[in-house]
Amino acid sequence: MIEISHLTKRYGDFTAVNDISFEVRPGEVLGFLGPNGAGKSTTMKMITGFLAPTSGTVRVCGHDVQAEPLAAKARLGYLPEGAPCYAEMTVRGFLEFIADVRGLRGERRRSRLDDVIGRLALEGVLEQVIETLSKGFKRRVGLAMALLDDPDVLILDEPTDGLDPNQKHQVRTLINAMARDKIIVISTHILEEVDAVCNRAIIIADGRILADDTPQALAARSPSGRLDEVFRSITQGARGTPPATDAALEAAAHA
Amino acid sequence: MHNVAAIFRREFASYFATPLAFVFIVIFLILAGAFAFYFGGFYERGQADLAPFFAYHPWLYLFLIPALSMRLWAEERKSGSIELLMTLPVTLWQAVLGKFLAAWCFAGVALALTFPMWITVNYLGDPDNGVILAAYIGSFLMAGGFLAIGACLSAATRSQIIAFIFTVVACFLLLMAGSPMIVQVLGGLLPQAIIDALASLSFLTHFQSIAKGVIDLRDLLYFGTTIGFWLIANAIVLDMKKSD
Numbered sequence: 001m002i003e004i005s006h007l008t009k010r011y012g013d014f015t016a017v018n019d020i021s022f023e024v025r026p027g028e029v030l031g032f033l034g035p036n037g038a039g040k041s042t043t044m045k046m047i048t049g050f051l052a053p054t055s056g057t058v059r060v061c062g063h064d065v066q067a068e069p070l071a072a073k074a075r076l077g078y079l080p081e082g083a084p085c086y087a088e089m090t091v092r093g094f095l096e097f098i099a100d101v102r103g104l105r106g107e108r109r110r111s112r113l114d115d116v117i118g119r120l121a122l123e124g125v126l127e128q129v130i131e132t133l134s135k136g137f138k139r140r141v142g143l144a145m146a147l148l149d150d151p152d153v154l155i156l157d158e159p160t161d162g163l164d165p166n167q168k169h170q171v172r173t174l175i176n177a178m179a180r181d182k183i184i185v186i187s188t189h190i191l192e193e194v195d196a197v198c199n200r201a202i203i204i205a206d207g208r209i210l211a212d213d214t215p216q217a218l219a220a221r222s223p224s225g226r227l228d229e230v231f232r233s234i235t236q237g238a239r240g241t242p243p244a245t246d247a248a249l250e251a252a253a254h255a
Numbered sequence: 256m257h258n259v260a261a262i263f264r265r266e267f268a269s270y271f272a273t274p275l276a277f278v279f280i281v282i283f284l285i286l287a288g289a290f291a292f293y294f295g296g297f298y299e300r301g302q303a304d305l306a307p308f309f310a311y312h313p314w315l316y317l318f319l320i321p322a323l324s325m326r327l328w329a330e331e332r333k334s335g336s337i338e339l340l341m342t343l344p345v346t347l348w349q350a351v352l353g354k355f356l357a358a359w360c361f362a363g364v365a366l367a368l369t370f371p372m373w374i375t376v377n378y379l380g381d382p383d384n385g386v387i388l389a390a391y392i393g394s395f396l397m398a399g400g401f402l403a404i405g406a407c408l409s410a411a412t413r414s415q416i417i418a419f420i421f422t423v424v425a426c427f428l429l430l431m432a433g434s435p436m437i438v439q440v441l442g443g444l445l446p447q448a449i450i451d452a453l454a455s456l457s458f459l460t461h462f463q464s465i466a467k468g469v470i471d472l473r474d475l476l477y478f479g480t481t482i483g484f485w486l487i488a489n490a491i492v493l494d495m496k497k498s499d
Contacts, residue, residue, distance in 0.1 A: 045498065048342040049341075050497070069346075073342060073344040078342045080339060084335030084336045084338060084339055085336060086269065086336055089265070089272065093265075093268070097264075097265045098343070100257070100260075100265075101262070101343045102344065
């Protein structure tokens with residue numbers, strides 16, 4: 001379980017995340033939605049302990065991320081935005097390193113490595129240097145890294161960003177396959193992704209939670225039943241942009 | 256401890272994954288030899304010792320060690336892999352220590368590969384091998400001091416070039432702290448006690464006293480504290496700047 005309470009992050013005068021609270025339970029796949037710069041990544045960085053919050057707390061599986069970082073991090077798998085890796089390593093070398101740091105040994109180490117390598121279809125590139133891989137493979141290596149210790153909590157920051165439609169589909173299938181017994185938090189600005197994998201969606205803009213519901217219930221808020229319209233009206237409303245913008249644009253296009 | 260070892264292994268291997276290791280070692284060996292023979296008058300002195308060889312180590316290190324240390328953290332920050340490293344179950348300390356030890360060991364390998372100098376001098380005459388061993392220890396400690404400074408400054412920036420330049424400047428100042436140049440410049444500005452204190456911080460004085468063959472506890476303590484101080488600074492800087 002993830003328990004987030006009154007989480008705030010300020011940079012000088014700028015408030016990136018403004019007093020947000022929510023909980024995520026096992027079996028939930030939470031889509032973290034919002035425009036660019038809404039505070040999605042900042043929130044994820046605080047959940048994973050990379051950033052210290054200005055105030056508020058995050059507990060992962062009962063462990064306060066700030067007070068007991070190692071215990072919390074041991075339960076977490078995290079794919080940072082853009083899936084950074086050690087580019088000069090081979091895929092095998094990189095995964096072995098992660099296994100070392102996560103203290104995997106003996107039979108479990110072998111079976112976990114085999115599992116992620118098989119699950120993400122990395123057999124063919126194990127001896128390749130990560131730098132030389134395609135974007136899709138790099139992302140899969142990042143996912144393999146996050147999944148290696150079979151974590152209870154998975155935090156994936158834009159896991160499908162920059163992938164082609166087939167690769168996106170693969171990643172979504174993978175997430176669906178793991179959804180039952182894990183807590184998964186995915187940030188995205190691709191709305192179809194939320195429909196495809198999430199059973200709960202939080203819409204965030206300017207560091208605040210604007211909506212928290214199932215994707216179906218959210219979509220039902222719009223007369224057309226389309227999630228993107230709901231998303232637009234909620235997030236633009238929050239920024240004080242007149243909802244008429246779209247209509248104005250359309251009129252301009254016609255003229 | 257297994258985390259320090261894991262980070263150490265990864266970091267150490269990464270030197271050899273690129274031409275960096277090869278280039279560094281070859282240049283170090285060529286320059287170390289060239290300085291000893293041409294400037295140090297290794298043959299002309301007619302003495303069987305390695306003093307002209309070790310005399311140039313501080314100046315070699317001044318440019319070569321920053322080249323080794325500049326990537327330690329700047330590269331991680333630039334590529335974003337620092338986010339990966341810092342969200343694994345490792346502490347800041349394990350990461351700082353593992354990386355530093357890997358770089359130090361690598362410098363040690365380069366230093367150890369100068370052994371033909373030692374063989375040569377033993378072939379040519381009958382040197383005091385105790386003095387030579389002491390000088391090697393001193394040189395290794397000095398490399399550690401430079402590396403600790405470099406690691407800290409590398410954590411302060413995302414640019415390896417900036418890390419390199421700052422490290423060269425910082426190391427130069429520490430080398431020269433006791434020299435007439437610095438003492439004269441500061442002589443009129445600061446009280447004598449502070450100048451003496453600064454002079455006692457000089458890498459050069461401490462290295463030279465070990466290189467003479469006297470391993471004094473104070474010199475060991477000096478290098479130990481220097482490395483410790485800069486590694487603590489490294490951890491603090493890293494904690495502040497890691498997410499910038």
